[in-house]
Amino acid sequence: MASEEFREQVRERSDLLEVISEHVALKQAGRHYKALCPFHSEKTPSFTVNPEAQVWKCWGCGLSGDVFAFVMKIENLTFPETLEKLAARAGIKRAASEGRDRSNDDRDRLLKLNAMAVQVYREAAKENPTAVEYLRERGLTHDLIERFQIGYAPPTWDYLINRLIRRGIDLAEAERAGLVAARQGRSGYYDRFRNRIILPICDALNRVVAFGGRAVDDAVPKYLNSPETPVFSKSRVLYGLNLARKSVTAQDRVVVVEGYFDVIAAHQAGIEQVVATLGTALTPEHLKVLRRYTQNAVLAYDADSAGMAAALRSIHLFEESGVRLKVARITEGEDPDSLIRKQGGAAFERIVEEGVPIVEYRLRAIARKHDLTTESGRTGLVREAIPALRQVVSDTDQERYLDRYIQFLLLLNPERAGERLTRMAEAIRREISQQIQRSSRGAKESAESFQNTRMISSAPSALARAENQLLQSAMESAERCQWLFGQIAPETFVDERKRAIADLLWQVAATGEKLETQSLADRLEPEARQLFIDFLSETGSVPLTEPELLDCIERLRHYWKRHDMKRLQELRQEIEAGRLSRDDPRFQEYWQLRLELQGSHTGR
Ligand SMILES: [Zn+2]
Missing domain, CATH: 1.10.1240 (Methyltransferase, Methionine Synthase (B12-binding Domains); Chain A, domain 1)
Structure with missing residues (x-):
């Protein structure tokens, strides 16, 4: 299958509204849908989706695009990965021989390696008495162990290494995945995780991106995490998000805890909208990730933990995230895990419910x-x-x-x-x-003056507005499009990008092609394409009447008339100064312009 054909097939079968609503809470607003932008911090929704045209646009940060652009951006994927993901989602297969991007392959290899390690650790957990005993003591049911894919790394230095070698894995690659570490001063590698309960850390797509290891003896540190790798960044990844997503959206609230076992204990008590930060303080990046699902977060940290102190120091950073952050009042020295064990899930839920704003x-x-x-x-x-x-x-x-x-x-x-x-x-x-x-x-005054200057510079000129209105009305229907280009030629548009869009619409009107907006957008150069998508995403525009459109057309003509007169004047000066000979093309241009400007100026 040709790759372009494949891409179009995937696009056709991937409904933009469906895909986007997996990430943000969309609300209908007329023919469009709105939401808080998942790509920048805001408090009022400026992220717009046009389901008919299958495009989205944020009026706050300016990002826009089609279903591919959205998934690439929100999942942080390359284009081939996005294509793959959406194809899988739509159940479309393609020949394995088709070419793929190299960095994509690289990420893929690390993810596969992690998946392999999960299998090894899970097998070990089933066989090893230490692990079985530990998990039993924690009171973890078989179902929970399965759901969280909990495993065990035996105490030897080469348990995982031997199994990776047997599977033909290059250990340098395993090092890049953070599974093994290079020996100091000697050649070779050793297992990073030893004698630890292994807690796989997944991304929102359920792919294992890293591991947390809880010591089963009194080894230090008690918790050991994977290092940062090409597939893992701990300031963004939240433990348990893959399992919490649905519940978070349904409850419109997420509970943020500090530990792996806080998440697991909450699940055990039937509370699923819980995620954990991974040994780092809560960051604005975390909140950005969470804001794709909800605007309400409750911190359920041990009151005297370092994490709590760090969160209180960062209040101002959270304020800008657009997430309403509350704090559940957990007694000092307790954490959700211990609280749920002692008092049950209902008690924990009540404390979360009674959370107070962080300020x-x-x-x-x-x-x-x-x-x-x-x-x-x-x-x-x-x-x-x-x-x-x-x-x-x-x-x-x-x-x-x-x-x-x-x-x-x-x-x-x-x-x-x-x-x-x-x-x-x-x-x-x-x-x-x-x-x-x-x-x-003082702060407010400077903010106001800043806003004023921005308003002035971004206000479109009357001409630009007229051009926008004409194009937008042409995009409304085939009839409007034909009517417009019965009045003016596409070249009449002054702005180069708008001229390109006009030209495209004119072709469509002339050939009677369908106004299939998404595929149309692809025929434009990037800059014009961007603008085209903006037009498609514009909300609340009332269709203009014919006299109003004629006014817009008049404005364009007026521009060219002034433009031509200026040019005519320039040329006349050249001629009068004797600088233009009779066979200079500009001499011709002069006479042409004189003729045109004498008659009525109808189009160009
Ligand atoms: Zn935005």
Whole structure:
């Protein structure tokens, strides 16, 4: 099968709406669908899908394209990988002999190697008494072990290596996959994971990209993860996301925990919308990944863990992600795993349910540190609370938090909640709100002036607008298209990209081809193609009436008339200065222009 033919077949069978809705929550808006853009941070949806034309576009970050572009971007795949994935999804096969990209092959080999290692480790887990005993003690059911593909790496230095060699694997490749490490100062390799329970880490497509190893004795570190590899980046990958995806979308909430066994314990209790960060602090990248599925995240970390402290330091980074981050109040020294074992899944769910916004959580923690009955305690509180409040983006949010904060302060000292405390809370409130106003004024002014300059520079000229409107109306129907090119020629368009689009539409109108927009887009050069997709994705455009379209046409003609007159003037000056001989082509041009401008200027 020719590759182009294959590509078109895959495109035809991959519904854009279906594919996109696997990643983002789409809402219908007229003929289009909207969602929060999965590619940049935003709070109001500017990601638009046009199902008829099978194109998508984000008006915020400017990215756009077809179903292939979407999958490439969101799954971080190469084009051949994307083609492969969508073909598999649509159940289309092609001959194995067809050429494929080399870097794609490379990633593929590492993924295959990981899959092979999973098999080896799982076999070992079934046979090895240490592993069987460990998993039994943890109370893991057979079903859970299967679902998480839990395995075991025996204590020897070459257990995996021997099995890889038997399968003809190049160990240098296994090193690149992070499965083995090179011996220091000597030739050869050794197994990276030894005497550890192996927890395969999957990407959202269920492919094993890395491993976590939990020591079964008191080896250090307790948890050992794969290094970063061409298929694994720990600041983006979340453990359990492959199993949580559906539940996260259904519940419109994700619970973020710190450990592998927190995820597994939650599953055991029937709670599936849980993912874990992999020994790193929660990053904005993580939230970007999660935002494809939901805007609501609850952190369920041990209250005194390093991870919790790191998250509280990064509040401002999370604020920009567009994810509403709450914190479940888990008692110090507990984690979801221990909590679920002691109190059951329902107790954990209740704590998640009662999670408080991360800013509030931080404010409570600050208040607990200070003695508010003393002057120095109150000053200390204000000094610490202001930076925390300032991280809340909007002013109204700050006000709201402040009010809740005061209420909370009153609750904090119930035995002394007399008139004196109320007055004190009021004093703190005033102080904080004044300081916030003072510090935010400067920032806001500069932001406003920035916005104004952007508005001016990005406002399209009347001419550009007229051209856009004409093309968009031509794209609405074959009749409109024919009508338009009965009025003007495609060359009338001033902008080069729009001229290309007009030319294409004119051809379509002339030959009576169907306005199959996606395949049309492919016939354009990249820049014009981009614009074409923009037109297709534009929402809320009301179709123009014929007189309105004629006005637009008039604007184009007016432009050319002025353009021609300017040119005529230039040429006249040349002639008058005696610089043009009679056989100069520009001499001809001069007379041509004079003739045209004398008559009515009908098209070009
Ligand atoms: Zn965007």
